[in-house]
Amino acid sequence: MDQTTANAPQPTAAPARQPQPILFTGRGSEYFGIWIVNLLLTIVTLGIYSSWAKVRRLQYFYRHTELAGSTFDFHGRPLRMFYGRLIALGMLLIYSYSVRLHSLVTLLVLALLALVMPWLLRNSLRFRLYNTSWRGTRFHFRGTVAGAYRVFLLNGFLTMITLYIMAPFMHQRLKSYQHDNSWFGRTRCSFHAGAGRFYLVYLLVLAAIIGFFVVLSMAGVFNAFASINAAQHGGGRVDPSAIFRTMLITYGVAILFGVSIGPAFHALINNLVWNNTRIGEHRLECRMSPVKLAWITLTNLLLLVPTIGLFTPWAAVRLAKYQLESVRLLPASDLQEFVDAEPESPGAVGEEAATAFDFDISL
Amino acid sequence: MLQAQYVDGRSTRVRTVSLSVSGTDLVITADDLQRAEPLAGVVFDEQLGNAPRRVRLADGAFCEVRDLDGLRALMASARLRDGWVDRAQRHLPWVLMSVVGCVALVAAGYRWGLPWGARMLAQRLPPAISAMLSRQTLKALDGGMLLPSQLDGARQASLRSQFQALRLPDGEPIRWTLLFRRSPALGANAFTLPDGTIVLLDDLVAQLDNDQQVMAVLAHELGHAQGRHGMQLLLRSSAVGAFLAFYLGDFSQLLAAAPAALAQARYSQSLEWQADEYGSAVMRANGMSPALLADALRLLSKSHHDAAGVSYLTSHPPTAERMRRLEELAQLRPVQPSH
Numbered sequence: 064m065d066q067t068t069a070n071a072p073q074p075t076a077a078p079a080r081q082p083q084p085i086l087f088t089g090r091g092s093e094y095f096g097i098w099i100v101n102l103l104l105t106i107v108t109l110g111i112y113s114s115w116a117k118v119r120r121l122q123y124f125y126r127h128t129e130l131a132g133s134t135f136d137f138h139g140r141p142l143r144m145f146y147g148r149l150i151a152l153g154m155l156l157i158y159s160y161s162v163r164l165h166s167l168v169t170l171l172v173l174a175l176l177a178l179v180m181p182w183l184l185r186n187s188l189r190f191r192l193y194n195t196s197w198r199g200t201r202f203h204f205r206g207t208v209a210g211a212y213r214v215f216l217l218n219g220f221l222t223m224i225t226l227y228i229m230a231p232f233m234h235q236r237l238k239s240y241q242h243d244n245s246w247f248g249r250t251r252c253s254f255h256a257g258a259g260r261f262y263l264v265y266l267l268v269l270a271a272i273i274g275f276f277v278v279l280s281m282a283g284v285f286n287a288f289a290s291i292n293a294a295q296h297g298g299g300r301v302d303p304s305a306i307f308r309t310m311l312i313t314y315g316v317a318i319l320f321g322v323s324i325g326p327a328f329h330a331l332i333n334n335l336v337w338n339n340t341r342i343g344e345h346r347l348e349c350r351m352s353p354v355k356l357a358w359i360t361l362t363n364l365l366l367l368v369p370t371i372g373l374f375t376p377w378a379a380v381r382l383a384k385y386q387l388e389s390v391r392l393l394p395a396s397d398l399q400e401f402v403d404a405e406p407e408s409p410g411a412v413g414e415e416a417a418t419a420f421d422f423d424i425s426l
Numbered sequence: 427m428l429q430a431q432y433v434d435g436r437s438t439r440v441r442t443v444s445l446s447v448s449g450t451d452l453v454i455t456a457d458d459l460q461r462a463e464p465l466a467g468v469v470f471d472e473q474l475g476n477a478p479r480r481v482r483l484a485d486g487a488f489c490e491v492r493d494l495d496g497l498r499a500l501m502a503s504a505r506l507r508d509g510w511v512d513r514a515q516r517h518l519p520w521v522l523m524s525v526v527g528c529v530a531l532v533a534a535g536y537r538w539g540l541p542w543g544a545r546m547l548a549q550r551l552p553p554a555i556s557a558m559l560s561r562q563t564l565k566a567l568d569g570g571m572l573l574p575s576q577l578d579g580a581r582q583a584s585l586r587s588q589f590q591a592l593r594l595p596d597g598e599p600i601r602w603t604l605l606f607r608r609s610p611a612l613g614a615n616a617f618t619l620p621d622g623t624i625v626l627l628d629d630l631v632a633q634l635d636n637d638q639q640v641m642a643v644l645a646h647e648l649g650h651a652q653g654r655h656g657m658q659l660l661l662r663s664s665a666v667g668a669f670l671a672f673y674l675g676d677f678s679q680l681l682a683a684a685p686a687a688l689a690q691a692r693y694s695q696s697l698e699w700q701a702d703e704y705g706s707a708v709m710r711a712n713g714m715s716p717a718l719l720a721d722a723l724r725l726l727s728k729s730h731h732d733a734a735g736v737s738y739l740t741s742h743p744p745t746a747e748r749m750r751r752l753e754e755l756a757q758l759r760p761v762q763p764s765h
């Protein structure tokens with residue numbers, strides 16, 4: 064077979080030992096058509112079509128993500144995701160109703176939800192990974208239910224009673240539960256970052272926040288002196304427009320910082336997590352710049368407002384492209400070795416419930 | 427011949443194959459491979475952007491095709507067509523129409539669908555729910571925005587008995603409760619909770635000339651109670667909140683905002699007009715002139731300038747249109763003394 068005549072890129076024609084970058088080839092203008100047509104169908108069907116729309120969205124992003132010449136794919140069935148969404152919606156209604164009740168029923172319902180959530184979250188991980196494939200081979204999640212209760216319930220409880228001092232530890236346990244139990248075909252993934260390194264990231268971000276407020280309040284004090292000085296020179300009159308300008312700048316800077324610190328933290332954590340995750344013997348490398356990610360998030364936000372949300376597809380593509388393309392696979396041997404192992408088929412309930420309650424436990 | 431990458435679904439091994447159609451079969455050929463699959467069992471995945479397209483076989487094997495035009499030609503030769511959503515997604519006129527459709531539907535839903543849905547639902551919800559919501563709203567406001575009334579007991583009793591003596595236009599007695607509160611934040615104000623409980627604030631009583639005017643304001647509030655406007659507003663704002671939360675992907679803000687929003691709720695102009703109309707009917711049924719409400723609003727707007735904070739006028743602006751209509755209602759029919 065003459066492979067040089069093929070105009071398509073050659074997937075792993077030679078043993079791929081060099082670093083393999085992830086490429087994202089999606090384009091905002093292309094995704095816009097998919098997004099808006101599915102949005103219209105979702106509105107017309109009063110939200111029912113949103114499960115079909117979500118499958119298309121995931122498929123668009125997965126299929127435009129390329130590693131070693133092959134793309135990823137998403138296999139979730141819309142109807143199963145729809146059932147999951149219904150259950151999630153039901154739970155959300157029960158939750159919001161019972162929170163307003165302020166009685167014994169509230170506690171009972173919350174306890175019940177706390178008991179169900181770890182199981183659902185674990186199923187959600189299982190569903191998402193099982194329906195993800197690369198080059199026809201599926202991923203699997205094999206975390207136990209007991210492990211889910213330990214991570215989500217016990218560690219969550221410990222985090223709360225220690226006033227979030229244990230939050231980085233909890234985060235590490237969560238990522239370890241997630242990545243140590245993930246499989247690609249028959250190849251198991253492993254996670255190697257200790258809790259200490261999570262504490263380092265958290266402390267760094269905390270220091271940045273404290274530092275920002277110290278600088279901001281020092282600037283405020285300095286500015287106050289300056290304006291008192293100006294007022295004395297101006298015959299005791301304070302210029303109101305100057306005060307307004309100062310307030311505007313202060314709030315503006317604070318909002319910019321508030322919007323940027325989340326993505327910056329996200330970038331640092333992602334670097335830590337992916338640099339310490341292995342797929343079998345193969346390593347990953349993630350070089351996300353906190354500043355760049357904050358910049359992308361910020362400019363996306365600034366463009367979404369005046370376009371009444373119509374910029375969404377470009378924003379999503381831009382963000383995905385930067386995040387995905389900062390990851391590389393460092394193969395230890397030929398990638399051909401991965402062989403499929405037939406998995407079980409979990410339901411979609413967990414995933415939908417998890418997204419409705421907005422627990423972000425993925426990349 | 428169309429080139430594709432073939433994966434057998436059992437290993438990650440990729441083989442370059444060529445695809446063709448022969449009769450009702452899809453034929454896959456490579457040096458060491460020859461498969462003929464009935465087209466009926468082959469799934470052609472949607473074309474999403476310029477991503478490689480997959481042709482899935484029944485046994486889990488698939489072909490990845492990068493030559494999208496070539497695949498379309500192959501499908502055409504087998505008389506296969508993409509689904510209509512698939513085609514609409516990359517057909518510019520349909521995409522543009524979808525933009526217009528989305529914007530129009532969201533705007534129409536907000537303008538007409540939301541009030542209609544809220545009215546329908548408010549009329550059908552069991553009273554237990556609106557009672558519970560009102561209890562909680564009051565609980566959230568009491569001790570914060572609302573303070574105990576400083577009107578003395580006799581004054582309260584007098585106002586309450588006048589209120590309870592009012593008859594509804596259909597001759598029915600009042601079945602809603604009147605509460606007295608004071609609020610520096612809300613100023614001269616009166617509002618109706620979702621279950622029809624009316625809250626009257628001290629400053630409003632103080633700023634009006636006589637009890638007749640207070641009753642006029644309460645008659646207007648009875649219109650809100652009768653039409654379940656409080657419940658409608660609550661439903662509307664929850665729906666908008668749920669939509670925004672869904673759109674912005676954050677459910678956490680959904681639960682907290684309702685009570686405060688309700689106290690400062692701006693009824694829509696049409697709800698105000700309904701309440702004015704019903705209030706006028708109540709006033710006439712009790713031998714009062716609807717002009718009393720216009721007088722009350724005028725008085726409140728006079729003292730408005732020196733009063734701090736929010737007043738009845740922010741939620742009930744005495745627009746020229748509204749005053750004209752109230753005056754018209756007053757002249758509609760001579761007032762019949764009923765007692």
Ligand SMILES: [Zn+2]
Nearest residue numbers: 693698701742
């Ligand atoms: Zn009103």
